[in-house]
Every structure is written in structure tokens, then in C-alpha cells.
Amino acid sequence: MAVRLVRRLALLALIWWIISGAATAWAWGLPVILVTALVIPSSGAARIRPLALLAFLPLTLWLALRGGMQVATLACTPHLDPAIRVIDHHWRHLPEGPGRLFMASLINLLPGTLTLRLTPDRLTVHVLQMDANTRPGLDRLEARIARLFAQDADLEKKEPR
């Protein structure tokens, strides 16, 4: 709890520093940061492991870059005939909770995928350019996000060893 509060305070202070852009605004900033840190409800994002997030960010940026390039190339192709599919991705690694919401939002930014529907057993995904790598890619992404959120199920699996 205390760790979470400190993390929240540090994050809010960083955001305040970025937004205010000057050292003079802290007289207003400190009370606002304190009150905000105590008042805002805890979200699923608080369960993300910070170090895992640092390792995760470059991959996300790289995938987002590839996604943008792919769709941009497709948009500029003279004879537009994308292999559009709607597929179901069944949950394997992520239990119900913030991890699934995170993945549903994240795949909108990744190469050729768009979340259509999020249900307890599957994720309906609109794929712009279906290929052999689409499904394994979604599985890999889900496994990575499960590690990012350090789900209890994963920890239980590791403990008996």
C-alpha cells in the first residue's frame, strides 16, 4: 500500500513537472498531487510490474511502428485487396481482469489488428492483413502481457518448482 502510494506520488509529481514546465508552480502542485494521490481509485494499471513495463515498451513501440508502416503501405497500394478476416482469439494465459482490457486496447495499435468484441472466453479481432503469423503473434502477445501483469496463476505455476 505504502509502495503503491509512493509510486503514485512520484508519477503524479513527474506529470505535474511536465505539465507546469517550471519550478515556480510547486506551491500549487504539491497540495494537488497529495490530494490526487489519496483520492484517485486504484486501477488495474497499478498491478503492472514497473521493470517488466520498461522491457515491454520497446517491443510495443517497434510493433506500433511496424503496424503503422504496414497499414500505410497497404493504403498506398494501387490495387487494394486486403486479406480482411474476423477471427476469434481464445484466452489462454490471461485471467479475467485488467490484463485483458490492456491487451484489447493494445492490439488496436499493433500490426493489422483491431478489437471488435471482448467477452469472457474470447477476443473477437478484426485482422486487416491475415497471414500465417497473425494467430501465433496474438498468442505471444497474450503470454507477454500475462508476464507483465504478474498474474497470480503464473506465480502459482512457478512456486512448486
Place this chain on the structure above:
Amino acid sequence: MTEWIAGLGPWLIAAGTLFFFAGSLGLIRFPDLYARLHALTKVDNLGLGLICLGLACQASGLAAALKYLLVWGLVLIASSISATLIASTAMACGLRPHQHRPAMRTGTTKESHP
């Protein structure tokens, strides 16, 4: 070093503009709402990212540079969530996604028809 980074700025902004152009082209050319959302969430976000990065390279200080990146981050979150909301609402309203004819391509995987 600082001059080198500031010199990089205009090139990043130019690249971002190109991506915005491609995204707008996709918005016009793609067959249906769902495919157009791809153009908006991916290409335009990449374009905005490059423009923000280019502006950050030319910013007066670290806080100002981070402010541009914060703008990008917030737009990423907002556009990703709103894309899913628009797509799921369209599905709920019965708008069927345009799909590639399976006969045209071999090796199709199991697909669902909502």
C-alpha cells in the same frame, strides 16, 4: 549533440506528415468502417508520434520535450479505446465487416461470422 538532435526534428516532422497523408488515403480507400479504423489507429498515431518526437527534438527544455511525448501517450490511449468502442458499437448495430472472399486465398483459418 543538441544541434544534431534539433536538426533531426524537421526530418521526423516530415516523415510524420507522410504517415498522416497515407492514413488519410487509407481512410478514403479502405472498404468499410473497421478497415478505416485501422488507418486511424495505426498510421495516424505513428504520424503523430513522429511529429511529437520531431517537436520534442526542437523543444527548449526537457520538460517541454516530455510534454510533447505526454500528448502522444494520451492520444494513443484515447484513440485505442475509442477505436474499440466504435467497432464494438458498429458490431452491435449489425454492421458486418467486409471480408476477403475465402475462395481467393488458400490456407484459410477458422473464422467467425458475426
